[in-house]
Amino acid sequence: MALQCKIQTLQVVDTDYSADAVEWCPVEGWEAILACGTYQLKKPDGKNPDESNQPQVRLGRLYLYHFEEQIFAPLTEIQRLETAAVLDIKWSHVPIAEHPWLAIANAKGAVELHCLAGSEKKSCRLEPLCSVDLGDDCLALSLDWSMGRKQGGRPLQLVSSDSRGRLSLLSVDESSPSVQILEQWKAHDFEAWIAAFDYWNTHVIYSGGDDSKLKGWDVRGSLKAPVFTSERHTMGVCSIQCHPLWENLLATGSYDEHVLLWDTRNMKQSLADTHVQGGVWRLKWHPTREHLLLAACMHNGFKILDCQGAMVENKERCLVLSSYVLHNSLAYGADWSRLTLKDPLVLSTEMPKVHLDEGAARLDFEVQNLKIVYESPTATFDVLLDEDQNPALPVQVEGSFDFQGPGPDGNGSNTKAYNKTELAKAQQETSLLATCSFYDNVLHVWKWETSQAVSSA
Template sequence: MAGKSKTRSLQVFDTELSADAVEWCPVSSSHNILACGTYQLQQGKRVSPPAAPVVFEFQQEESLSPPLIELQRMDTAAILDLKWCHVMVSGKAVLGMAAATGDIQLYTLIQSLSSLEVGADRLALSLDWSTGRMDSSDVRVVCSDSAGCVSVLSLAEGTLTALSQWKAHDFEAWISAFSYWDMQLVYSGGDDCILKGWDLRVGPSCPTFTSKRHSMGEFCMQVLLWDGRNMRQPLSESAMGGGVWRLKWHPAHQHLLLAACMHNGFHVLNCQEALGNGRACPVVASYILHNSLAYGADWSRLSLEKHAPCSPTAAEPKESLTETRGHLRIQYESPTASFDASLEDDAGRYIPEGTAVASSTLTAGPVSNPEGDVPSLTCLLASCSFYDHMLHVWRWDWTPDEAQQESEQC
């Protein structure tokens, strides 16, 4: 049983160009900042250089106006991936972007900080920061590119410097990432259907492991969970369908995994039980209001202590629902006639399903459930889709069943 789970749209934004990556800022003073990367396809070309990554601010004031406000639009080359540094650099939040020109570009909210080309005639496809455990003593970036190479760069005094680069895969290397348990370990995956590990202390002449368990190029059709100490066999395999393009762990509840599944929407997996018994991870929430390839997705660290206002309504019945003292509000209506509805009181505050009165203050962590004082979770998320160039900001409310709660407490 998944418990009680509900998703609802807060806002839908047209990014104008094809959207492929979204990231909430992890720096505590900027949790309300969201970045969205875009690029534009042209006939006969894989990507067109012009793009306009957009930076937003999420506002929580109780208002009928949309919560997402555009702050900055940057004219850059097409963006294939973007990630925020987990710590401030020289007192500023820094956004890293992998560009179609083969550059890793760093930006603050105001201006360009640094840029470094990882190779000629190639696309930079992914990047990751070494700051995942909030350590600012050694800030590095790992990136992968369309030539199958992986590069490690250092950031010191606001300048990127190349440390090493090696041929990691026979085809495009779509993903690269640091192990947040040991920042000297790097993982990479590519169109050769191989996942590899690299130890930066011994150099890249030979990978520490090579796995061919993926049946398609990473990204793949399945989510495999691994123990980094034993890469011979995955701990769990979960078939998602549609092709998995992005995976994001919840920043606080580490058993929750957000998956962007291209042709199959966005899903939240509960990996708690799967890590212990090897079974597939159950899906506890789904968001399927996008009408195109599900590419980018991310969890917000922002606390929802204040009510997040909703987008202007597409329709709203005049009659109130007297038994719950609320109004039915349609949050978003798509071209395919699908919609997401929720109950709200006269002040526009969300009423949880089955509740007789409006609920109290919401938070991004465990909250009290009016139906039985059972710990529940409220999360703010963002997702984007490609061909329809749409960015969605949405909310997920979840009350696990008793068995799940007992498992999580063990």
């Protein structure tokens, strides 16, 4: 058997402000909705001499998109909200009062809740519900909902971390609606970059800070001290996600460029340690394929990790299946869609006929063995295999297991050759992803396909 991974970029959107958070709605029936949050420092215009003494103004904008599977422009913008700079956004995993809710952590130190209202998906709108101020001139840095496993009937809670190193446990009342602080405590010496629930035991919260520490907290007891502290990461811990499908499994990432997997029953030593060559700002487990982990690796793009070996075979690191390196700036926001796509990905061999605006330029450039044909900042570009450069390289930048072209002996003997009948038997799975990057102000939507080719012999 040979595993082949392919990527195709569907659309690139100019977000105007720096994009740092992107989330597909996970609620059944609303999976085609995508939210993107932005953060922009307002630059002084130089006209006011006293402006340098004023606090920085952090502007933000929240975009709402609808996805429809079509060739050229699958994303349609349906709403934009001007707001304070957005640091993190999270959809509720289940409907609240029959609608998805979106929580926003902003630069004014507040957590805001919005309801996605409307019956028509293309005309739905986010409506503000309530907010809570975390206090003391801070930035709200991260969010997590307690119902990551999509359980209903439990108290609705959020956890947020802030720039003063604190965690806030929030209670959400859907009938009012309202949100209030249940507990707030000092967790880290510097910025508390990330906080996340243990989805299997929501009394437990994990946090990571700029003090390079990963900590665990049990809100049923005293919050003066954590139940554990790990210094396994050597730099600031900025991403944590509990696995919603696999009990006792936790993923963490850090500025130290390492993704660690943990068995939450023993936090003294990590299960696996994978160097991804970029600070890990966000981690997302695949919603259905439990061994896949998506990592936003700041200066090194986005990576898809296969963690199965670490999960079931005690391997010490995860396998990097694919790298998405088409962003030109800090890789920050990343998420898997829950949508089921109709057609498997097909890498086209011809450029689509796109009408360019007058004066628009076509730029051809290469990323390792990938040839990128770029049409416009807000249209699409295709990833094409540049067979002229090196025909023996894999289709993917990293981690492709089915090689194209001749082998060392010139006749392709170093790889399994599949005919069309055998390829028809290949097990194909396609995932839809959204990623965004900071200083270049772009949101990408792309497909990732894996196929397990099976020989009939």
